[in-house]
Amino acid sequence: MTALLKVDGLVAGYGRTAVVHGVDLQVDAGEVVALLGPNGAGKTTTLLAVAGLLPVMDGTVEFSGAPGERRPHRLARAGLALVPDDRGLFDSLTVAEHLSVGTDRKDRARAVGRVVEWFPPLAGLMDRRVGLLSGGEQQMLALAVALERSPSLLMVDELSLGLAPLVVRSLVPSLQRAAEETGCGILLVEQHAHVALEVASRAYVMVHGNVVVESPTDELRADPDVLTRAYLG
Numbered sequence: 001m002t003a004l005l006k007v008d009g010l011v012a013g014y015g016r017t018a019v020v021h022g023v024d025l026q027v028d029a030g031e032v033v034a035l036l037g038p039n040g041a042g043k044t045t046t047l048l049a050v051a052g053l054l055p056v057m058d059g060t061v062e063f064s065g066a067p068g069e070r071r072p073h074r075l076a077r078a079g080l081a082l083v084p085d086d087r088g089l090f091d092s093l094t095v096a097e098h099l100s101v102g103t104d105r106k107d108r109a110r111a112v113g114r115v116v117e118w119f120p121p122l123a124g125l126m127d128r129r130v131g132l133l134s135g136g137e138q139q140m141l142a143l144a145v146a147l148e149r150s151p152s153l154l155m156v157d158e159l160s161l162g163l164a165p166l167v168v169r170s171l172v173p174s175l176q177r178a179a180e181e182t183g184c185g186i187l188l189v190e191q192h193a194h195v196a197l198e199v200a201s202r203a204y205v206m207v208h209g210n211v212v213v214e215s216p217t218d219e220l221r222a223d224p225d226v227l228t229r230a231y232l233g
């Protein structure tokens with residue numbers, strides 16, 4: 001299968017300081033891949049570099065939707081979506097307003113209908129401002145906004161950040177269903193490994209800016225010690 005995203009030897013960081021030191025990773029079309037690792041491992045930095053929001057200091061990042069492209073707006077237009085760890089929503093705008101940004105008026109009803117099928121609670125919240133939504137509802141909306149544009153690659157930074165386990169449990173099947181129905185690849189960053197291992201078919205574990213484990217998730221589920229050892233260095 002051709003790679004949707006291929007990252008080779010990525011070095012990235014802030015100013016002149018690299019915090020990601022040569023990461024290789026790949027996501028194929030329709031595949032859900034987890035990027036795991038402890039605080040400060042470089043997961044967010046990796047996503048930002050892939051999305052074109054941080055420079056690639058060395059190595060290559062190829063998104064098949066836009067070969068050779070590194071400008072973030074062009075990557076986004078070509079089908080690369082990022083849900084950042086702060087969800088990237090506007091407190092003063094309503095749910096409906098978020099879902100109407102950037103979609104064609106004639107396609108809007110269909111697009112909104114589709115995301116509401118994946119995230120039914122949004123249907124009753126259309127006129128509510130984001131600042132008044134719960135954390136779980138905000139995450140649903142952030143995912144819906146990203147999926148509405150039919151991306152070919154969706155990157156989600158910290159799906160479960162600040163959410164109760166029960167809320168996360170309800171989000172995961174929706175995300176899985178959306179991925180299956182749209183065929184988009186997903187790169188899921190998670191600190192809580194068990195959540196990611198449930199949805200993803202493969203996982204990378206990053207520690208101190210390097211990928212230290214790459215494995216099918218069924219092997220990690222069968223032998224959780226591999227993860228524990230990786231996290232503890």
Ligand SMILES: Nc1ncnc2c1ncn2[C@@H]1O[C@H](COP(=O)(O)OP(=O)(O)OP(=O)(O)O)[C@@H](O)[C@H]1O
Pocket residue numbers: 014019037038039040041042043044045046191
């Ligand atoms: N804007 C920044 N300027 C300088 N250093 C930064 C900046 N953002 C992050 N870092 C540093 O880069 C390293 C990697 O951070 P990154 O946010 O990529 O980790 P992470 O794996 O996403 O961690 P977490 O699980 O806590 O979100 C850390 O040492 C962090 O302190």
Ligand SMILES: [Mg+2]
Pocket residue numbers: 043044045085157
């Ligand atoms: Mg992070």
